[in-house]
Amino acid sequence: MAAEGTPDSRRKDSAELRFGRAPGALPLLGHAVELLRRPLAFMESLTAHGDLVEIRLGPRPAFVLAHPDLAHRVLTDFRTFDRTGAVYDRSRAALGSGLATSTYEDHRRQRLIMQPAFRHEHLRGYVEVMRQEIAEAMTRWRDAGQVDLVEEVFTLTNAVSLKALFSSSVGARDAEELREAFDLFLRGIYARAALPLVGRIPSPANRRYARALSRWRSIVARLIEGYRHDVGGRDDLMAKLVAARDDEQQAMSDEELSDQVAVLLLAGGETTSASVLWTLHLLANHPGVLAALRAETGAVLGGEVAGWEHLRRLDLTARAVREAMRLYPPAWILPRTCVREVVLAGHTLPAGSMVVFSPYVLHRRADLYPEPHTFDPDRWLPAEDGGAPHRASYLPFGAGATKCVGEDFGTAEAALIVATIVEFWDLSALAGTPVSPAARAVLVPRSLPVRLTPRR
Structure with a gap:
């Protein structure tokens, strides 16, 4: 497939x-x-209706990018297609204006500050955090039996993310409250995007x-204040972000750090x-x-919790995770707003x-992915x-300047967790409990009840 910007692509x-x-x-x-x-x-x-398809969100039109050429153009042209509009306004009201929600005007500065904390040389330290938390989970599951x-x-x-961010600064109660708050946000934001009136009803939800x-x-404000007063020799993500500077040597504000x-x-x-x-889920059915x-995993891990020394040798595990993200990309739907008139697929968008x-x-187009x-x-x-294969049409992390900054972190963590669970446990699905997607801000199973049987 031609690269974005070549004559053939146009x-x-x-x-x-x-x-x-x-x-x-x-x-x-x-x-x-x-x-x-x-x-x-x-x-x-x-x-079935085209490569650019008009749908209606209430009385207003929206245009779905159903071809990778169009997706690459939109994702890499931030000056024409920005993260503005009602959906992002509601997201920023909840999550702030961080890398995932900021407009073009703010994004470049944030990216410059954030990128160094995710350089490859830091990944080994983050993987050690992952390994410790995975090991604790395997111990905690030992007598669990039936779990979701x-x-x-x-x-x-969530424990891995908090530990990588804040080392030992977050207590169990705060961690649980942060997890619950995020869960409520993720359940609510999709409905508010599809039907804006949902968020205006004075309901208990x-x-x-x-x-x-x-x-x-x-x-989060209390945690950031603690780092401002005393980083304490910590080398976690938050310490790196507090110390980071943009190209004008300006640090992030507390509000930016919170975002x-x-x-x-x-x-x-x-x-x-x-x-x-x-x-x-897919492995259990194949x-x-x-x-x-x-x-x-038996040859690579030999009964150990997966860590840095195993990561490069978990080839099939990495491919299985990659294929699962093709079928069920977590960030499954993302809007952009045309900030000026533009022509896509021969159609003028004001x-x-x-x-x-x-x-x-995109990931389920038969012309791009056989079967x-x-x-x-x-x-x-x-x-x-x-x-x-499929490099240009595989976009679970986005593309261009807004491509996920933590791609290596996330893919490494997923591979380590999958490999360790497969090595340690047999997972038996419970009869009469079909697994179906919950299409909210992130595409997750509604539930995945299993019986855990130790293998080692």
Whole structure:
């Protein structure tokens, strides 16, 4: 596939890509009901109508990017497609203006400050934090029997994120309150995006949402204040961020630090747990792949908790995680706003139009991924010519300047957790408990109840 910005890429956009409209919009509501009731099936159906597909969010149009050429153009042209509009206004009201929600004007400075904390030379130290928390979880699970892996894995990845961020500064009670606040946010923000009136109703759910976010801000502000007064020789992420400076030698304010904490906990806790959960679910339903992966973990780990020295040798594990993120990308839907008039797929979008990027849609195109609904980690084996297959159409972390800064952190953590769980446990799904996606801000299983049987 041609790179973004080449003449061939522009020719495809202007001459070959198709514009279409989704049928079935209701008066006043548009496709909002479909997006709330069956969002994944609805989104996947859009490729039948074109490469750029107009849907309706209430009375307003939105344009879904159903082709990777269009997705790359939108994600890499921040000056034309910005993170503005009502959806991001509501996200910033809850999470602040961190890397995941900031506009073009703020993003470049934040990225320059944040990037050094995620350089590869720091990954080994973060992996040691992961290993310690994974080991504690394996011990805690020893007598668990029947558990919901959604709760257990989110607790684990959230603990890793908090420990990497704050070392030993966060107590158990604060950690639990932060986890609960984030869970409420993630449950609420998708509904507020699809149907804005939901957030204006004075309901008990909305009051709980407001209280949780208030408590969240209070705890994080107290933690940041502690670092301002005494870093104490700590070498965690927060210490690096407090010490970081932009190209004008300016540090981040307390408000900016709080916003980045929200982003890092969202990415490190919820999105990583989603990757782990979908990988385990898919492995449980593909016993041949599970047997091969178990042979790999037996040879590499030999009964140990996975750590830095094992990471490079967990090849099938990494491919299984990658394939799970193709089928179930955690950040499955993201909007942008056209800040000036633009032509996509031969159709003129006026300034102010919303465009919607969905890796879930792109990753399930049969012309890009043969047998797209099949879980096949071998599709990620190196191509014969040495190239990376599907590189341009695989976008679970986004692309361009806003590509996830913690990609290496998240993929390493997911691989370590999956490998260790497979090595230590047999997971038996409970009869009569189908696993279905909960399409909220992050795509996770609603629940994943299993019986744990120790293997070692």
